[in-house]
Amino acid sequence: xxxxxxxxxxxxxxxxxxxxxxxxxxxxxxxxxxxxxxxxxxxxxxxxxxxxxxxxxxxxxxxxxxxxxxxxxxxxxxxxxxxxxxxxxxxxxxxxxxxxxxxxxxxxxxxxxxxxxxxxxxxxxxxxxxxxxxxxxxxxxxxxxxxxxxxxxxxxxxxxxxxxxxxxxxxxxxxxxxxxxxxxxxxxxxxxxxxxxxxxxxxxxxxxxxxxxxxxxxxxxxxxxxxxxxxxxxxxxxxxxxxxxxxxxxxxxxxxxxxxxxxxxxxxxxxxxxxxxxxxxxxxxxxxxxxxxxxxxxxxxxxxxxxxxxxxxxxxxxxxxxxxxxxxxxxxx
Amino acid sequence: xxxxxxxxxxxxxxxxxxxxxxxxxxxxxxxxxxxxxxxxxxxxxxxxxxxxxxxxxxxxxxxxxxxxxxxxxxxxxxxxxxxxxxxxxxxxxxxxxxxxxxxxxxxxxxxxxxxxxxxxxxxxxxxxxxxxxxxxxxxxxxxxxxxxxxxxxxxxxxxxxxxxxxxxxxxxxxxxxxxxxxxxxxxxxxxxxxxxxxxxxxxxxxxxxxxxxxxxxxxxxxxxxxxxxxxxxxxxxxxxxxxxxxxxxxxxxxxxxxxxxxxxx
Ligand SMILES: Nc1ncnc2c1ncn2[C@@H]1O[C@H](COP(=O)(O)OP(=O)(O)OP(=O)(O)O)[C@@H](O)[C@H]1O
Ligand SMILES: [Mg+2]
Numbered sequence: 001x002x003x004x005x006x007x008x009x010x011x012x013x014x015x016x017x018x019x020x021x022x023x024x025x026x027x028x029x030x031x032x033x034x035x036x037x038x039x040x041x042x043x044x045x046x047x048x049x050x051x052x053x054x055x056x057x058x059x060x061x062x063x064x065x066x067x068x069x070x071x072x073x074x075x076x077x078x079x080x081x082x083x084x085x086x087x088x089x090x091x092x093x094x095x096x097x098x099x100x101x102x103x104x105x106x107x108x109x110x111x112x113x114x115x116x117x118x119x120x121x122x123x124x125x126x127x128x129x130x131x132x133x134x135x136x137x138x139x140x141x142x143x144x145x146x147x148x149x150x151x152x153x154x155x156x157x158x159x160x161x162x163x164x165x166x167x168x169x170x171x172x173x174x175x176x177x178x179x180x181x182x183x184x185x186x187x188x189x190x191x192x193x194x195x196x197x198x199x200x201x202x203x204x205x206x207x208x209x210x211x212x213x214x215x216x217x218x219x220x221x222x223x224x225x226x227x228x229x230x231x232x233x234x235x236x237x238x239x240x241x242x243x244x245x246x247x248x249x250x251x252x253x254x255x256x257x258x259x260x261x262x263x264x265x266x267x268x269x270x271x272x273x274x275x276x277x278x279x280x281x282x283x284x285x286x287x288x289x290x291x292x293x294x295x296x297x298x299x300x301x302x303x304x305x306x307x308x309x310x311x312x313x314x315x316x317x318x319x320x321x322x323x324x325x326x327x328x329x330x331x332x333x
Numbered sequence: 334x335x336x337x338x339x340x341x342x343x344x345x346x347x348x349x350x351x352x353x354x355x356x357x358x359x360x361x362x363x364x365x366x367x368x369x370x371x372x373x374x375x376x377x378x379x380x381x382x383x384x385x386x387x388x389x390x391x392x393x394x395x396x397x398x399x400x401x402x403x404x405x406x407x408x409x410x411x412x413x414x415x416x417x418x419x420x421x422x423x424x425x426x427x428x429x430x431x432x433x434x435x436x437x438x439x440x441x442x443x444x445x446x447x448x449x450x451x452x453x454x455x456x457x458x459x460x461x462x463x464x465x466x467x468x469x470x471x472x473x474x475x476x477x478x479x480x481x482x483x484x485x486x487x488x489x490x491x492x493x494x495x496x497x498x499x500x501x502x503x504x505x506x507x508x509x510x511x512x513x514x515x516x517x518x519x520x521x522x523x524x525x526x527x528x529x530x531x532x533x534x535x536x537x538x539x540x541x542x543x544x545x546x547x548x549x550x551x552x553x554x555x556x557x558x559x560x561x562x563x564x565x566x567x568x569x570x571x572x573x574x575x576x577x578x579x580x581x582x583x584x585x586x587x588x589x590x591x592x593x594x595x596x597x598x
């Protein structure tokens with residue numbers, strides 16, 4: 001798996017939804033994590049460009065269908081396409097219009113046109129390098145993704161096994177639960193100084209905050225998944241008298257996988273939010289640092305571009321994880 | 334009579350929020366090797382509870398259960414269970430679901446190819462050779478139930494326990510599976526306990542019909558020996574006066590002697 005699929009992203013509304021869902025998970029009241037969370041994310045995605053584009057495709061390829069009925073069918077298809085494309089387009093148009101009007105009158109805010117021009121210049125060469133503090137936006141995004149990937153990878157390495165243990169043994173659950181409840185609401189940025197102190201360097205400290213914010217959803221969701229394995233499946237294991245290893249690999253792991261992927265999606269969403277803030281504080285290379293740097297250079301267009309880039313990367317991460325989760329989810333019988 | 338499975342003074346109480354609930358009390362039953370027992374009674378009387386006790390999935394709060402002379406201390410592959418809802422693992426194909434059981438029972442002694450052959454044989458037994466590579470979500474309810482039966486049979490259990498295996502099926506599929514089951518039991522001589530709601534099914538399949546009283550504190554009310562020679566044919570039996578008499582006896586027990594049951598939960 002590449003760093004890109006590992007790294008998560010959400011835009012602000014999803015983040016709020018994610019945070020709101022987490023405590024439910026802890027209280028083991030989360031209904032069906034996958035469909036529910038996926039639903040929330042897809043409604044959000046409907047407001048963005050990619051899905052309408054893909055729905056538009058079949059309409060054009062099927063245009064060759066002969067016969068008189070094709071016309072009626074096509075107009076029906078066209079109708080559907082319009083209905084799915086029109087609202088998001090309108091939304092974007094309205095947004096850009098308001099943005100344009102708002103920046104007409106006063107303030108130093110650049111309008112859509114200025115931003116577009118700056119963006120074309122910027123994306124003409126996203127991978128240039130003029131020393132450590134002046135690199136293309138592509139490098140910045142990649143190094144942020146790398147940090148998220150590493151922190152997140154360690155969190156998965158620790159959190160998923162821990163989640164299994166917590167879920168399987170109620171003693172461990174009772175032992176660890178209060179601690180998690182206490183630490184989970186703490187902003188990961190509060191952990192940044194600890195990271196700086198321990199690692200003495202900015203880069204691992206940023207990765208450390210990602211680790212901290214990723215690990216809670218991972219433990220909680222895995223544990224809830226283990227506790228929710230249907231008794232029927234465990235009875236099968238008991239009748240067959242399977243070894244603990246077979247129980248874990250053949251029954252627990254597949255049954256818990258959807259829950260685990262929900263945990264991964266939640267934590268990667270948070271991680272992508274946190275990395276921007278962490279990098280603003282630590283500096284170096286990264287999209288968060290880049291935003292801060294452009295603020296110091298007073299290139300506000302670039303900040304707006306960064307906002308869009310962060311949003312799009314977040315959306316892509318979220319969508320790829322949803323796609324992955326959908327592939328791994330077995331239809332319950 | 335030879336006691337292959339024996340249930341002696343077994344009682345089961347559950348601790349519930351409203352206090353103790355006595356589900357079974359003083360259940361006594363001996364089952365001979367190769368015998369087919371049908372367990373019938375009104376809903377909620379404790380049939381599943383009794384079957385789970387024989388399976389070893391739960392332990393009795395009173396009395397003792399023996400199988401082949403040894404106490405039943407827990408579940409094990411020598412007492413295979415066909416669950417009421419088939420309980421196939423949705424992430425494994427039908428073939429893999431059966432193979433999991435086959436590996437567990439024969440994996441230590443046999444090579445891969447032999448295990449595979451056993452799995453294929455089990456699938457063939459229930460007429461599902463073509464569905465081996467399908468996932469449970471891709472096959473019909475009747476087929477799932479048959480895979481569940483194949484999984485249980487593939488383990489060559491000493492005792493086959495079935496909890497309403499055909500309960501959720503349409504009448505045609507049920508009739509076909511009953512016929513298949515009769516053939517399989519005749520061929521393997523498996524000792525079988527089958528929970529059922531269906532009087533015709535009980536008379537058609539069983540050597541003895543164990544009728545349970547209504548709960549709470551349910552126990553065995555009557556035992557009816559069905560002395561119809563095998564192989565049995567459902568069409569011929571329909572005109573057999575003995576068949577009608579057995580049927581009437583069970584119905585009489587259920588709807589006259591045990592009629593005052595709380596409406597089926
Ligand atoms: N784990 C349990 N805790 C408390 N009560 C239970 C438990 N399991 C079963 N019971 C009670 O024991 C009684 C017998 O239940 P059981 O499931 O054995 O009935 P059944 O005869 O199999 O019914 P059905 O035909 O509807 O499947 C019921 O009243 C049920 O409420
Ligand atoms: Mg039952």
